[in-house]
Amino acid sequence: MPExxxxxxxxxxxGFMAGVLYALVAxxxxxxxxxxxxxxxxxxxxxxxxxxxxxxIMDGQVPFSHLINAIFGTSVHHFxxxxxxxxxxxxxxxxxxxxxxAVNRFVFKHLVNQEPIILFMATIGLAYFLEGxxxxxxxxxxxxxxxxxxxxxxxxxxxxxxxxxxYGFFIDNLDIVATFVAVALVVILTVYSQYSKQGRALxxxxxxxxxxxxxxxxxxxxxxxxxxxxxxxxxxxxxMWGAKSGVQFSLxxxxxxxxxxxxxxxxxxxxxxxxxxxxxxxxxxxxxFTLGGMMGGATENWFAYVLxxxxxxxxxxxxxxxxxxxxx
Amino acid sequence: MFYRExxxxxxxxxxxxxxxxxxxxxxxYYAVLLIAFAIxxxxxxxxxxxxxxxxxxxxxxxxxxxxxxxxxxxxVSLGTGGFMAVGAYACYKLMTSFPDVNILFHVIISGxxxxxxxxxxxxxxxxxxxxxxxxxxxxxxxxxxxxxxxVPWFYNxxxxxxxxxxxxxxxxxxxxxxxxxxxxxxxxCLVFVAASAIxxxxxxxxxxxxxxxxxxxxxxxAEIIGVDPLxxxxxxxxxxxxxxxxxGALFFSVYLGAVEVGEVFGIQKSFLVLFMVIIGGLGSxxxxxxxxxxxxxxxxxxKNVLVAGLGWPxxxxxxxxxxxxxxxxxxxxxAEPHGLAQLWRVTKxxxxxxxxxx
Numbered sequence: 001m002p003e004x005x006x007x008x009x010x011x012x013x014x015g016f017m018a019g020v021l022y023a024l025v026a027x028x029x030x031x032x033x034x035x036x037x038x039x040x041x042x043x044x045x046x047x048x049x050x051x052x053x054x055x056x057i058m059d060g061q062v063p064f065s066h067l068i069n070a071i072f073g074t075s076v077h078h079f080x081x082x083x084x085x086x087x088x089x090x091x092x093x094x095x096x097x098x099x100x101x102a103v104n105r106f107v108f109k110h111l112v113n114q115e116p117i118i119l120f121m122a123t124i125g126l127a128y129f130l131e132g133x134x135x136x137x138x139x140x141x142x143x144x145x146x147x148x149x150x151x152x153x154x155x156x157x158x159x160x161x162x163x164x165x166x167y168g169f170f171i172d173n174l175d176i177v178a179t180f181v182a183v184a185l186v187v188i189l190t191v192y193s194q195y196s197k198q199g200r201a202l203x204x205x206x207x208x209x210x211x212x213x214x215x216x217x218x219x220x221x222x223x224x225x226x227x228x229x230x231x232x233x234x235x236x237x238x239x240m241w242g243a244k245s246g247v248q249f250s251l252x253x254x255x256x257x258x259x260x261x262x263x264x265x266x267x268x269x270x271x272x273x274x275x276x277x278x279x280x281x282x283x284x285x286x287x288x289f290t291l292g293g294m295m296g297g298a299t300e301n302w303f304a305y306v307l308x309x310x311x312x313x314x315x316x317x318x319x320x321x322x323x324x325x326x327x328x
Numbered sequence: 329m330f331y332r333e334x335x336x337x338x339x340x341x342x343x344x345x346x347x348x349x350x351x352x353x354x355x356x357y358y359a360v361l362l363i364a365f366a367i368x369x370x371x372x373x374x375x376x377x378x379x380x381x382x383x384x385x386x387x388x389x390x391x392x393x394x395x396x397x398x399x400x401x402x403x404v405s406l407g408t409g410g411f412m413a414v415g416a417y418a419c420y421k422l423m424t425s426f427p428d429v430n431i432l433f434h435v436i437i438s439g440x441x442x443x444x445x446x447x448x449x450x451x452x453x454x455x456x457x458x459x460x461x462x463x464x465x466x467x468x469x470x471x472x473x474x475x476x477x478x479v480p481w482f483y484n485x486x487x488x489x490x491x492x493x494x495x496x497x498x499x500x501x502x503x504x505x506x507x508x509x510x511x512x513x514x515x516x517c518l519v520f521v522a523a524s525a526i527x528x529x530x531x532x533x534x535x536x537x538x539x540x541x542x543x544x545x546x547x548x549x550a551e552i553i554g555v556d557p558l559x560x561x562x563x564x565x566x567x568x569x570x571x572x573x574x575x576g577a578l579f580f581s582v583y584l585g586a587v588e589v590g591e592v593f594g595i596q597k598s599f600l601v602l603f604m605v606i607i608g609g610l611g612s613x614x615x616x617x618x619x620x621x622x623x624x625x626x627x628x629x630x631k632n633v634l635v636a637g638l639g640w641p642x643x644x645x646x647x648x649x650x651x652x653x654x655x656x657x658x659x660x661x662x663a664e665p666h667g668l669a670q671l672w673r674v675t676k677x678x679x680x681x682x683x684x685x686x
Binding site: 039117121130135140260262308313318 | 603643653
């Protein structure tokens with residue numbers, strides 16, 4: 001029995017860590033949704049795009065090399081240099097800011113005052129575009145992302161728990177790092193939005209577009225800012241996911257799981273995104289552990305969605321969402 | 329010149345209520361039917377049927393179904409792929425369990441079974457609205473695909489986990505299986521397409537359609553004027569899943585012949601059909617056809633130009649296709665949020681005044 005108990009504990013802990021990663025993606029969704037009312041489906045693909053760009057820059061790949069080779073018959077692949085991780089991350093951040101600007105300039109500027117569902121569809125289109133662009137720019141093969149984060153079994157925890165309980169907990173170093181990064185990110189974002197000038201403008205826009213506009217806040221600037229921040233969050237999420245399971249297409253599918261996380265937490269709440277992520281992460285691991293074997297396994301594919309669905313039937317606005325009030 | 333009401337006198341209510349009240353429109357419709365049923369089957373070959381016509385026809389059915397839900401009833405569903413899988417597996421189980429029953433009935437019953445599943449997954453729509461509902465339907469998508477992957481009863485315990493359609497005949501002519509002639513498959517699908525288009529058209533301009541549109545425009549207001557949201561929403565979900573189920577059954581039995589569920593009916597399929605509806609035009613039956621045709625022809629066209637014409641590798645062409653589809657969707661939403669159907673409407677209006685626009 002204790003063996004079983006410890007095993008379950010370990011599963012829950014690992015679920016907790018996985019939940020942190022979901023929460024990281026969900027955070028990006030919430031930021032954009034709050035500030036512009038756009039439900040950004042492309043957040044997951046943005047993470048993929050950011051991670052792929054990071055790997056590409058670090059390895060000194062020539063962007064669009066396949067395309068160039070196909071058109072001009074050349075065979076260029078690499079510049080032949082390696083960029084240090086920090087610099088590469090900064091450069092990728094630059095790309096994400098450019099992307100944020102382009103998205104606003106070419107897409108959402110033309111879609112002001114459209115219905116939310118139209119905006120949502122536009123982000124799906126954006127997701128497709130980015131997916132194709134990422135593959136075309138950096139190649140579609142599975143890439144290894146290594147920015148020097150610690151990986152593998154954490155031996156201290158293994159040893160300590162073994163001495164205490166006679167059972168060593170297996171916890172990945174990367175997951176611990178991810179947890180700290182997520183906490184730091186939430187703290188930074190909260191401080192930023194509470195105390196900085198732009199942060200205050202951001203919250204004003206989230207509250208009421210018209211009123212914000214009338215006191216002289218530039219909506220265009222705020223939207224570019226929000227998309228840049230979301231791009232930054234996507235980059236962080238992309239680094240974590242990429243380091244864990246490689247940069248590949250399934251990254252954007254994993255990011256889809258941020259959706260039930262959001263539904264649980266409520267679309268407008270940053271703490272909700274974190275709590276929702278943890279609940280989903282722990283829930284699905286525990287479910288797979290207890291009942292998954294009986295049901296044929298791989299229940300992680302759908303558990304999060306069904307949990308969110310059942311949950312929503314009882315609380316349609318999510319855990320921390322604002323109460324939905326409708327008028328005719 | 330064209331599409332004129334002038335001189336077209338209606339002398340009975342039946343005349344007044346017909347599907348195409350304008351004479352020119354009606355004749356054009358008959359002409360399209362005539363070409364589709366009587367001329368195309370004689371001129372097409374295997375390549376055209378498999379690359380263009382079958383996918384176009386089958387996706388049209390799914391797009392019509394989704395258009396009823398999204399365009400007329402205003403509920404977004406991302407579960408189309410899952411419902412198509414239900415249709416396909418229902419058809420497979422029926423085909424293998426009752427080999428003596430005609431395939432025609434199998435396909436229709438598969439639609440019915442899918443409608444029941446759709447009702448079940450439509451239930452949350454009474455509580456959940458908007459984006460929350462869109463995400464909730466993802467539960468249907470992932471759960472159903474997982475179910476068909478993991479429960480061996482659905483694929484008759486076959487070793488590969490695939491399902492493959494046995495040969496079935498209609499009037500002595502093979503419809504499914506490797507020996508089915510191209511024209512027979514085409515005609516079989518065409519019958520379903522024509523029937524579902526007529527059904528959908530008449531549903532949407534009748535009492536049901538009005539209720540759906542009231543719910544779409546504002547559900548609370550609709551409830552106050554006496555529309556029962558339970559009936560309206562669930563009936564839209566049932567119609568959606570019925571059509572999508574039929575298209576899934578045809579997709580599996582006639583078009584592909586063998587299916588691996590995760591690959592064929594994954595989330596990508598849900599998005600593809602949704603794109604067809606958006607590009608074609610929300611709330612328009614013609615739009616469903618236009619959208620399906622556009623998204624079926626686009627990859628074929630790109631493949632011919634890029635791979636065959638320019639000699640690019642196929643994977644690169646596929647990536648470029650992703651970019652183009654994404655960019656097109658955004659362009660459409662910006663330039664013409666009502667899709668291809670709106671372009672058609674504008675053209676019609678222009679034709680009506682031509683050649684004397686003033």
